[in-house]
Amino acid sequence: MSQAVTSQTFEAEVLNSDIPVLVDFWAVWCGPCKTVAPIIEQIGETYKGRLKTVKLNVDENGDIAQRYGVMSIPTFIVFNKGEKVDTFVGALPQDLFTQKVDEILAGI
Numbered sequence: 564m565s566q567a568v569t570s571q572t573f574e575a576e577v578l579n580s581d582i583p584v585l586v587d588f589w590a591v592w593c594g595p596c597k598t599v600a601p602i603i604e605q606i607g608e609t610y611k612g613r614l615k616t617v618k619l620n621v622d623e624n625g626d627i628a629q630r631y632g633v634m635s636i637p638t639f640i641v642f643n644k645g646e647k648v649d650t651f652v653g654a655l656p657q658d659l660f661t662q663k664v665d666e667i668l669a670g671i
């Protein structure tokens with residue numbers, strides 16, 4: 564299961580991570596967020612050791628969402644070595660998620 568991060572743990576878990584991190588910006592009331600949750604879990608398992616997946620609840624951690632310009636959810640931001648390397652928005656099908664992650668990891 565993807566680890567939940569908060570405003571307090573974001574720097575340690577995401578920005579200071581040894582491997583790239585896919586952050587899932589979501590909210591409890593967001594239907595599309597629930598739809599993609601199993602896909603994000605699968606991505607986390609498939610890329611274990613090469614990519615970390617975490618979830619950030621935008622209602623509880625609005626400061627982080629605002630800092631990275633998250634305007635709609637679900638939004639996914641990939642960080643590497645503390646830097647934002649890619650952003651994608653919306654509930655993508657699993658094959659597109661996998662393709663996107665492969666492209667990102669190949670470019671890092």
